[in-house]
Amino acid sequence: MKRHLHLWAALAALVLALPAVAAEAFTAGPGWLEFPAGKGPGAGKHVVLLSGDEEYRSEESMPMLARILSERHGFKCTVLFSHDEGVINPNNTASLGKPEALDTADALVLGLRFRKWNEAALAKFDAALKRGIPIVATRTSTHAFAGIPKDSAFIAYNWNNEGGFGRKVLGETWVSHWGNHKSEATRTVIEPGAEKLAVLNGVGQIFGDTDVYEANPPADVQVLLRGLVLKGMNPEDPLSERSKNTKDKKEQGVNSPAMPVAWTREVANAAGTKNRVLTTTMGAATDLKDESLRRLLVNGVYWGLGLDVPAKADVTPLVEWIPSKYSNNMFHPGLKAEGFVGVLPPPLTSAPAKKKK
Numbered sequence: 251m252k253r254h255l256h257l258w259a260a261l262a263a264l265v266l267a268l269p270a271v272a273a274e275a276f277t278a279g280p281g282w283l284e285f286p287a288g289k290g291p292g293a294g295k296h297v298v299l300l301s302g303d304e305e306y307r308s309e310e311s312m313p314m315l316a317r318i319l320s321e322r323h324g325f326k327c328t329v330l331f332s333h334d335e336g337v338i339n340p341n342n343t344a345s346l347g348k349p350e351a352l353d354t355a356d357a358l359v360l361g362l363r364f365r366k367w368n369e370a371a372l373a374k375f376d377a378a379l380k381r382g383i384p385i386v387a388t389r390t391s392t393h394a395f396a397g398i399p400k401d402s403a404f405i406a407y408n409w410n411n412e413g414g415f416g417r418k419v420l421g422e423t424w425v426s427h428w429g430n431h432k433s434e435a436t437r438t439v440i441e442p443g444a445e446k447l448a449v450l451n452g453v454g455q456i457f458g459d460t461d462v463y464e465a466n467p468p469a470d471v472q473v474l475l476r477g478l479v480l481k482g483m484n485p486e487d488p489l490s491e492r493s494k495n496t497k498d499k500k501e502q503g504v505n506s507p508a509m510p511v512a513w514t515r516e517v518a519n520a521a522g523t524k525n526r527v528l529t530t531t532m533g534a535a536t537d538l539k540d541e542s543l544r545r546l547l548v549n550g551v552y553w554g555l556g557l558d559v560p561a562k563a564d565v566t567p568l569v570e571w572i573p574s575k576y577s578n579n580m581f582h583p584g585l586k587a588e589g590f591v592g593v594l595p596p597p598l599t600s601a602p603a604k605k606k607k
Contacts, residue, residue: 275321276588276591278586278587278588278591279336279347279348279587280333280335280336280347280348280586280587281330281331281332281333281336281338281345281346281347281348281587282328282329282330282331282347282348282351282587283313283316283328283329283331283587283588283590283591284326284327284328284329284351285316285317285319285320285321285326285327285328286320286326287320287324287325287326288320288321288322288323288324289324290322290323290324290325291323291324291552291557291558291560292319292320292323292324292325292326292551292552292557293324293325295325295326295356295357295555296325296326296327296328296351296354296355296356296357297316297319297325297326297327297328297355297356297357297358297359297551298327298328298329298330298351298352298355298357298358298359298378299312299313299315299316299327299328299329299330299358299359299360299361300312300330300346300358300359300360300361300362301313301329301330301331301332301340301361301362302331302332302340302343302345302346302361302362302363302365303340303361303362303363303364303389303390304340304341304343304363304364304578304579305363305390305534305576305577305578306361306363306389306390306460306533306534306535306576307534307535307536307573307574307576307580307581308340308361308362308388308389308533308535309331309332309338309340309581309582309590310535310573310574310590310594311361311388311533311534311535311538311573312329312331312359312361313329313590313591314535314538314567314568314569314571315359315538315544315547315548316328316329317567317568317569317591318544318548318564318565318566318567318568319548319551321568322563322564322565322566322568323548323552323563323564325551328348328351328355329587329590330346330347330348330349330351330352331345331346331347331587332345332346332347332365333345333347333586333587336586336587337584337585337586338581338582338585338586338587338589338590339581340581341579341581343364343365343366343396343397344365344366344367344368345367346365346367346371347587349367349370349371349374349375350374352371352374352375352377352378353374353377353378355378355383356383356555357383357384357385357386357551357554357555358378358383358384358385358386359385359386359387359388359547359551360385360386360387360388360391360394361388361389361390361391361533362390362391362394362395363389363390363391363393363394364390364393364394364395364396364397364409365394365395365396366395366396366397366398369402369403369404372398372402372403372404372407373403373404376403376404379419379519379525380519380520380521380523381521381523382519382521382523382524382525383525383554384525384526384527384528384550384551384553384554384555385419385420385525385526385527385528385554386527386528386547386550386551386554387420387527387528387529387530388530388532388533388547389460389530389531389532389533389534389537390424391416391420391529391533392409392416392417392420392422392423392424392463392465392529392531393409393414393416393423393424394407394409394414394415394416395407395408395409395414395415396408396409396410406418409423409424418517419517419519419525419527420515420527420529421467421468421471421513421515421517421527421529422465422466422467422529422531424463425463425464425465425466426463426464427461427462427463427464428461428462428463428464428465428477428479428509429461429462429477429479429480429490430461430479430490431461432461433461433482433483434461434462434479434480434481434482434483434490435457435458435459435460435461435480435482435483435484435485435487436456436457436458436459436460436461436462436477436478436479436480436511436532437455437456437457437477437478437480437485438455438456438457438475438476438477438478438511438512438532439455439475439476439478439508440453440474440475441473441474441475441476441510444472444473444474444475447472447474447514448549448553448558448559449474449514449528449546449549449550449553449559450474450546450549451545451549451559451560451561451562451563452542452545452549452560452561452562452563453542453545453546453549454542455542456475456532456537456540456542456543456546457485457540458532458534458536458537458540458543459483459534459536459537460532460533460534460536460537460576461479462477462478462479462508462509462511462531463509463511463531464509465509465510465511465531467510467513467515467529470515470516470517471510471513471514471515472513472514472515473510473512473513474510474512474513474514474546475510475511475512475530475546476508476509476510476511477508477509477510477511477531477532478508509531510531511530511531511532512528512529512530512531512532512546513528513529513530514526514527514528514529514550514553515527515529526553526554526556527554528546528547528550528553528554530543530546530547533547534573534576535573535574535576536573536574536575536576538571538573539571539573541565544565544567545562545563545565548563548565549563569591569592569593570593572593572594572596572597573594573597574594574597574598575597577601578601579601579602580597580598580600580601581598582594582595582598583602
């Protein structure tokens with residue numbers, strides 16, 4: 251009997267200890283999360299993930315990716331959010347939590363849209379780029395910055411300034427929706443000749459419930475994937491046959507040509523160093539339900555840092571992954587950074603009610 255009591259006591263102690271262990275797996279502060287380096291090829295490298303878009307729920311996807319990179323691959327990871335005094339608010343385009351994390355970044359993962367950070371935050375971002383660190387950019391990061399004042403040293407980053415950061419660094423800025431937004435999803439095909447590139451190790455056909463963006467990157471990119479526009483929002487749906495007016499007003503099928511949805515690039519910066527860049531116009535939180543898309547982003551970090559890309563990187567989320575559907579203002583109200591570490595509350599189905607003045 252005593253033996254059983256001892257066993258039960260030991261089991262109870264273990265159960266009680268579990269929350270404490272989980273709590274030690276990250277640190278958090280106003281608008282930021284940090285996951286420590288673990289064992290793996292990424293040990294000694296610091297990946298900073300920047301969340302800040304009003305629509306595609308990067309405040310959900312960036313912490314999920316950070317945990318994968320940290321706990322499954324060994325990278326130290328810091329996630330920086332847009333926030334209001336610690337409460338995560340993607341609509342606060344001027345905010346960036348703990349920008350000093352950029353000072354020690356070895357790689358960046360971007361989930362940004364139309365940000366207008368202050369000069370100090372922009373300077374840290376700019377300095378990181380000039381160190382030549384690699385960038386993995388998702389979806390609306392092609393138009394990451396807007397509204398930066400004319401007297402700023404970083405006015406060239408604005409998306410409508412000759413394409414801004416997107417065109418000059420990533421390879422494209424915002425152009426248009428090539429598929430019909432919220433009703434025509436995306437299925438990928440690998441670009442002929444790219445099949446054996448290490449960055450595509452373990453990457454199969456990807457389905458995303460976001461639409462294909464129009465993208466015409468420069469000749470110095472290596473296209474990895476093209477996106478086929480589907481008639482509906484399911485992976486098995488046939489290709490869309492509708493036509494679309496392109497910029498030159500010529501009628502042509504949506505899938506002719508099929509737009510690039512992922513590419514790599516090595517581009518020189520103003521400091522004379524080069525940045526390795528992987529850009530994908532996919533990357534909403536719901537797109538990242540697709541294992542191959544998660545693997546492409548993880549592979550991009552390895553490739554950018556010059557590390558051997560795993561044959562099939564483990565990209566299993568550390569918690570059940572039930573992301574919110576993309577839509578403006580459909581973010582979880584009232585959550586602080588630590589609220590995005592575990593299983594999130596049920597996704598919102600309507601935008602939060604506006605406060606009465």
